[in-house]
Amino acid sequence: MKNPVDFVHLINEIPLGILILDTDRRVILLNRAFEILSGFSHSTAYGVQCHNILRSAACISNCPVLSIQDDNRPVSCKTDMINLDRQRLPIRMTTAALIDNNNQITGFIETVEDIRLSQHIEKIKSSAYSFANIVGRSPQMEKIFQTLPVLSQSDASILITGETGTGKDLVAEAIHQTSGREAGPFIKINCGALPETLLESEIFGHQKGAFTGAIENKPGRFKLAHNGTIFLTEIGDLPLSLQVKLLTFLDDKIIYPLGSTAGFRANVRIIAATHRNLEQMVERGLFRKDLLFRLNVARIHLPPLREREGDIRLLIDHFFNSYTQQLDKKINGFSKDSLMILLNYRYDGNIRELKNIIEYAVNISNNSTIEINHLPAYLLEAPLSHSTGPDLIYTSTGTQNSHLNQENFLHNTKKSSGEPETWSLVQRQIIMDALKKTNGKKNEAAKILGWGRSTLWRKIKQFKIDS
Amino acid sequence: MIHKIIIPLFHEEVAPRFDLASEVLVILLSKGNVIEEKKTIVLPRPSADELCHLLLSENVNTLICGAIEEEYYQFLKWKKINIYDSIAGNWALALEHWQKNVLKCKDILLTKMAEGKYV
Incomplete structure (x- = not known):
């Protein structure tokens, strides 16, 4: 110009x-x-x-x-x-x-x-069964959805606990997005990802000349998060020496970059998360008790997926819809068998694992439905979830009775042997029991199992029952 | 005839916001607009609802205030209270203007200055 x-x-x-x-x-x-x-x-x-x-x-x-x-x-x-x-x-x-x-x-x-x-759009977005991007309708999640808006409006430190893959990061981000600090930065620090020496300079910054290689001033994540939120993930992995420094900041809200005597008053909200049991770590002397008390102003515990009644089906549908749209696939849904497996799997990796399974299945499937062979192979060999509960009956309405029959078979089979079975073994046992009950009449056995005759025939072949 | 005026305060000024005022000035004027009584009431908390309740319980005739929401404005009008809203400036000056019958809604009774100079 x-x-x-x-x-x-x-x-x-x-x-x-x-x-x-x-x-x-x-x-x-x-x-x-x-x-x-x-x-x-x-x-x-x-x-x-x-x-x-x-x-x-x-x-x-x-x-x-x-x-x-x-x-x-x-x-x-x-x-x-x-x-x-x-x-x-x-x-x-x-x-x-x-x-x-x-x-x-x-x-x-x-x-x-x-x-x-x-604000109007936000109201529409926060529809039923969700808060920000978190999906769930189980009583445990409903309780969390009620708490989150209240907590997001306050400036209190929050400690999010839960197993890996339960959505701790998502919750932290949702709290920031719905708080008054929304326009400010959201800075995430993984306390377990950096070596102790680097972590201090990364979090608190350093002054030029503070140590060899410090050729210029570095602001540090706390300074960058001014007027926003800082999210300390894997706080349980924070070294003890830095726990003291964090404690000092929580007390007076002033950060002192490495090698600097001049403090900076940072207006930062702290959200911490961990999959570790901090109370146990305190007992073992691995985590400072006073830091735990300061972080634990408000605690959100995210339940593992296996304890979230009914949410597995909801999340399966949620991820299925999102991946079919994303990958532009014309898939109508899951076959009864594949759904059964998905609903009864244990999900040790929680929502992250479920999400990956659905992504894999949608990618692999070329049919109009997702069949068992479209699921990752390890699902078929893995021990079944023992928390079957209501999830078992969250199948399509027409097949409820047949699945209940299967459930009875499942329970009978489980009772008969004390050791964990694979899904293949359980299925084989179910078929055997049904055939025994009907004196080998496949038509009647198929009816009991709620399968078509051809499905039963195929499975008999698959499990080599006829031989 | 006694006339009662209430002015929500922010330091020495008319409070910029009716709903956020934490103290109010109650002025009693006798015939000829002579000030008979003047008292300050400190409110337990800023609240438009509680302030409306105070105006009604004190049988106030006139309210001189800053920004007020339409809902409260209409309610107080309906309760036959004269309202001079969006007034900015020293409360004493606002009262003086009212006494002289020259006060109007949206009046800015402040000395205007910009970068240290009168404008």
């Missing part, structure tokens, strides 16, 4: 309310979008202190301009304003200092975003 840009014209074209303030927080300039939002014209607002024009709740309770004067870092918050039409509007307000060439504050800029529409 050869000629200077007309600044007023430029900000008028931005579809976001903008207020430019002087150092006394008086309005110097406002753009067209702000005029529309607030009802105040530029001539009315010019020279007036911003709280009389913006009239937001944040102006009264915790003026963002005053809070950034200490460290010159932008502040973003969700609040509301009342305009001249007496309408209360939910807004997202971001305030930043305007700095001149001599590093002096010459004023402030405030952007005001009307978030009515996004």
